[in-house]
Amino acid sequence: MPDSVSLLEPGRTLGVVGAGVMGQTLIKGLLDTGLVARRQIWATSKTQASCDEVAESLGIATVRDYREAVGTAGIILVCVKPAQIAAVAAMLRQSQLRPDALLISILAGVSSERLESLLDLPNVWVRAMPNTPCVVGQGMTAVAGGRGSSPDHLALAERIFSSVGRCAVVEEHYCNAITALSGSGPAYMYLMMEALADAGVRVGLRRDLALELVAQTMLGSARMVLDTGRHPASLRDDVTTPAGCTIGGLLMLEDGKIRSVLARAVEEATRIVEQLGRAAK
Ligand SMILES: NC(=O)c1ccc[n+]([C@@H]2O[C@H](COP(=O)([O-])OP(=O)(O)OC[C@H]3O[C@@H](n4cnc5c(N)ncnc54)[C@H](OP(=O)(O)O)[C@@H]3O)[C@@H](O)[C@H]2O)c1
Structure with a gap:
């Protein structure tokens, strides 16, 4: 070696x-x-x-x-x-x-x-x-x-x-799930960044500024999870003050079933990866 x-x-x-x-x-x-x-x-x-x-x-x-x-x-x-x-x-x-x-x-x-x-x-x-x-x-x-x-x-x-x-x-038996989660993952993140930047424009921000705010927030949040080892739910609690704006925003995301939408997306991608593998003759 x-x-x-x-x-x-x-x-x-x-x-x-x-x-x-x-x-x-x-x-x-x-x-x-x-x-x-x-x-x-x-x-x-x-x-x-x-x-x-x-x-x-x-x-x-x-x-x-x-x-x-x-x-x-x-x-x-x-x-x-x-x-x-x-x-x-x-x-x-x-x-x-x-x-x-x-x-x-x-x-x-x-x-x-x-x-x-x-x-x-x-x-x-x-x-x-x-x-x-x-x-x-x-x-x-x-x-x-x-x-x-x-x-x-x-x-x-x-x-x-x-x-x-x-x-x-x-x-190896985890590979298809990993393909669907982190292999395809950047595409999910980009979609979320695009949607959040649009949201920023909706509330009056310039598009370039909105995108910078969103991208750096995603990067920083990821670093918090990786560097502190804390659970995302615990980190999220730090951002939500009682009767504040963040909890209001989070409840809207839950109303939109964001958790099950994300889970279904990864489930569907996993199913397609399995099919692709079977088609590789
Ligand atoms: N894209 C992703 O985010 C991602 C992430 C993880 C894993 N993957 C996996 O990575 C693999 C490649 O994906 P990709 O997105 O990079 O595809 P891609 O951009 O289409 O690249 C495929 C490459 O293979 C070449 N090629 C085709 N037939 C060949 C042959 N017989 N001999 C030698 N080279 C040949 C193509 O050449 P020409 O350009 O001349 O046609 C091209 O350079 C896939 O199996 C995918 O599952 C992709």
């Missing part, structure tokens, strides 16, 4: 198969933190046009036919859509994939058992579920080991994703 400084053993590379939204997000994060040097990374996309675009914007090597590049890889991050995994597995089988190369899949819904049977090689898979705030070093990722994964494999994955935010090691 690599030493405490380098993520990769000498001469090894980190490959990113599928440099789309998430692939690029992770590459940017890893480069910014210095965990991997530019020369140690290569990436691939389906079309030459997107390979060229990624090479230009991130300053890394990109290859459309990655069979040769795979031979140097110590770690491969697989960031394609679930429907594209069979083509990727076929390509990896035709390449010089080293048996000790660690494969990390960020695919929603596709189990490690499915990944192992598609590839049909002895390589270890680790599943990871990151989210887009990885690009600003504030991601939330959960990682889970597949067949034959060791604490060292999980530690390696944890190092990668901890470099771009927080990372939790979980049992």
Whole structure:
């Protein structure tokens, strides 16, 4: 295993198969933190046009036919859509994939058992579920080991994703729920921020000021929960003075069934992730 400084053993590379939204997000994060040097990374996309675009914007090597590049890889991050995994597995089988190369899949819904049977090689898979705030070093990722994964494999994955935010090691059966909660989560937060900024405009604030107030309030509230370890309900009590305006606002949110709406949203997203995984043939 690599030493405490380098993520990769000498001469090894980190490959990113599928440099789309998430692939690029992770590459940017890893480069910014210095965990991997530019020369140690290569990436691939389906079309030459997107390979060229990624090479230009991130300053890394990109290859459309990655069979040769795979031979140097110590770690491969697989960031394609679930429907594209069979083509990727076929390509990896035709390449010089080293048996000790660690494969990390960020695919929603596709189990490690499915990944192992598609590839049909002895390589270890680790599943990871990151989210887009990885690009600003504030991601939330959960990682889970597949067949034959060791604490060292999980530690390696944890190092990668901890470099771009927080990372939790979980049992694989939680992955779909995590995808629906924190993988999709930024979209829920953005919707809430947009709605609250609209609310600010409704009560007379400039839109840019309203959005800044909302975004920083969300950031600060999240920090309070993470840093103090206090329950959100207890922190909320600190804001609600008797007969004050906050309790009035909170009661309106409860009248609108905000808790059950949020729970149903995550429940629906979980159901769809399960379907996506089953469709990944
Ligand atoms: N978006 C999120 O917030 C998020 C969060 C957590 C996990 N995920 C997971 O991340 C994965 C990628 O999502 P995304 O939003 O990043 O998708 P995306 O933007 O569509 O990126 C997919 C990438 O895969 C490339 N690709 C397609 N077929 C390929 C093949 N056969 N070989 C190599 N590369 C291929 C595409 O290339 P072209 O551009 O040339 O078509 C593109 O670069 C999904 O499995 C998703 O479940 C996404």
